Each structure stands twice: as structure tokens, then as C-alpha cells.
Amino acid sequence: DAKTTQPPSMDCAEGRAANLPCNHSTISGNEYVYWYRQIHSQGPQYIIHGLKNNETNEMASLIITEDRKSSTLILPHATLRDTAVYYCIVRVADSGNTPLVFGKGTRLSVIA
Amino acid sequence: KAGVTQTPRYLIKTRGQQVTLSCSPISGHRSVSWYQQTPGQGLQFLFEYFSETQRNKGNFPGRFSGRQFSNSRSEMNVSTLELGDSALYLCASSVGQTNQPQHFGDGTRLSIL
Numbered sequence: 001d002a003k004t005t006q007p008p009s010m011d012c013a014e015g016r017a018a019n020l021p022c023n024h025s026t027i028s029g030n031e032y033v034y035w036y037r038q039i040h041s042q043g044p045q046y047i048i049h050g051l052k053n054n055e056t057n058e059m060a061s062l063i064i065t066e067d068r069k070s071s072t073l074i075l076p077h078a079t080l081r082d083t084a085v086y087y088c089i090v091r092v093a094d095s096g097n098t099p100l101v102f103g104k105g106t107r108l109s110v111i112a
Numbered sequence: 113k114a115g116v117t118q119t120p121r122y123l124i125k126t127r128g129q130q131v132t133l134s135c136s137p138i139s140g141h142r143s144v145s146w147y148q149q150t151p152g153q154g155l156q157f158l159f160e161y162f163s164e165t166q167r168n169k170g171n172f173p174g175r176f177s178g179r180q181f182s183n184s185r186s187e188m189n190v191s192t193l194e195l196g197d198s199a200l201y202l203c204a205s206s207v208g209q210t211n212q213p214q215h216f217g218d219g220t221r222l223s224i225l
Contacts, residue, residue, distance in 0.1 A: 032211055043116070043202050043216030044155070087155075093211050097143045099168055100204075100214060102155035 002103030003027065003090045009107040012082075018075040020106050022088030025069040031092050033064060034100070035073045037084040037108075044087065044102075047073065051093070078110045114139065116205050116217035124223045130191040133220045137184050137205030143167075144186040145214060146178060149200040161186055162208050190222075198224045 005023040012018040024033065034049040048055055048062045050071075055062040061074040075082055087105040092098050117136040125131050137144050145168075146158040157170040161180035178188040184205075190197055200221050204214035 034213065036216075041218075043204075043218045046213040046215055049211070049213060097145070097160055097162060097167065097206060097208050097212075097214075099145060099157035099160060099170065100147075100155075101157070102147075104154060 002101050003031075004088045004103055006086070006088050006103065006106045008104065009109070011109050011111055012075075012078045014080060014110050014112050015077055018078040018082065018108060018110070020073040020075075020086050020088075020108065021070065022073070023070045024088070024090045027068050027090050028092070030094070031090045033062065033071050034089040034091055035060070035062065036087045036089065036100075036102075037082075038087070038105075039081075039084040047086075049091075078108075080110050080112060082108065083110045084108060116203055116215055118201075118203050118217035118220050120220060121218070122221050122223075124225060125193050126225050127193055127195060129193050130189065131193060131222060132187050132189045133201055133203075133222070135186045135188075135203030135205075135217060137186070137203075138215055141205035141207055141215075142184055143206045143208030143214075144180055144184065145204045145206075146186070146188050147202040147204065147216075148172075149202060149219070150198070155202070158188065193224050195224050198222060 035047040036044040064071045085105040145160040160168040200219040202219045206214045
């Protein structure tokens with residue numbers, strides 16, 4: 001079972017920041033937070049991941065609370081092409097390649 | 113850099129048949145994972161191969177199998193197809209080391225008649 005809780009859906013106006021929350025209150029010290037998104041009829045796309053520090057890349061920013069029990073994915077200027085299902089995934093960091101466990105995600109609709 | 117390539121994109125089979133799906137990972141990636149996506153169950157992990165060895169396995173029946181070749185390309189096979197096997201089958205590749213993200217292809221959509 002997925003170890004994260006996300007709202008089922010959110011709306012965002014085009015050009016505004018989209019803030020997608022994720023709760024992972026049972027996260028362990030050796031688990032990372034990963035974000036993926038899936039646009040209709042495509043495979044999931046990797047966005048960003050982090051352990052405890054905030055992370056930023058060309059796609060988004062990831063803000064993790066100090067207690068690591070929740071995080072927020074920020075898309076700074078949402079466009080219509082950002083409409084997708086966003087998945088927050090907690091994954092253990094080990095020597096292997098632990099499978100991704102997907103929940104139901106958040107369906108983000110960007111509105112013109 | 114080319115992404116993960118899955119072939120074919122669409123496939124129609126009938127019950128009882130068997131099917132083989134192919135995945136070419138990103139160059140330099142040694143790990144290939146397979147996932148099944150259905151409307152009812154969502155995305156579920158099937159298995160993962162690293163250096164031609166199955167390293168992880170999900171909770172699927174033995175009809176689902178896979179293999180990886182020396183060039184890291186992978187195939188998955190489903191035998192004795194059932195209606196419930198209709199799904200989007202996704203392949204993901206990664207370097208295979210700790211924390212490195214998996215990158216997905218666009219999948220093979222399998223329909224069973």
C-alpha cells in the first residue's frame with residue numbers, strides 16, 4: 001500500500017503557482033520523497049525527489065517539512081500542459097532499486 | 113539522449129494466447145522495471161531486472177515473466193491471457209543504484225478480447 005495521502009483533485013489558474021500537498025506521516029529516516037506525474041496516455045514522468053532538504057530543478061520545487069511528515073510540490077507558473085495526475089511516492093534508499101508504490105495521486109487541472 | 117522505448121504501442125490478443133512485450137532502456141541504464149496499470153488497481157509493480165537477473169518481484173501470478181539481455185533490453189511475457197490482463201504495461205529504466213529515479217516509457221496498451 002502507498003504510504004502517502006494526497007487530495008484527489010485540485011484546480012489551478014494558468015500562470016499561477018500550483019502547490020500540491022502530500023502527507024507521509026509514517027516516513028522513515030532512510031526514505032526519500034519522489035514526485036511523478038502522468039499526462040493522459042503517457043507513461044509517468046519523473047519530476048523531482050528529496051530526502052530532507054528543499055530541492056529545485058527546472059520543472060518544480062519540492063518543500064519538505066522539518067519533521068519530514070509532509071511535503072509540497074510547487075509548479076511555479078502552471079500551464080495547460082501541466083494538467084496531469086501527480087503522484088507523491090515514498091521510497092526507501094537502499095543498495096538495490098526499490099519498486100515505486102503508486103497511490104491514486106492528485107488530478108491537477110490547470111484552467112485558462 | 114533517447115528515452116525508454118516500448119514496442120509495440122498497442123496490441124490486441126484473445127484469451128488463452130500469449131504475448132511478449134519489449135523495452136529498450138535509456139543508454140547506460142542497467143535496471144529495468146515493469147509495471148501494470150489498470151483503472152481498478154492503478155499502477156502496480158511486476159518485476160525488476162538488473163544485470164540480467166531478476167532482483168525484485170511483485171505479487172503477480174507465474175503467468176507473468178520477464179527477462180533481460182546483456183545489452184539491458186528487456187522483455188516481458190504473459191501466457192494464457194485472461195480478460196483481466198487488459199492493461200497498460202509500463203517499463204521504467206534507471207541506473208540501478210540507490211535513490212536514482214526511474215524513467216518510464218509510454219507503455220504498451222494490451223487489449224484482450
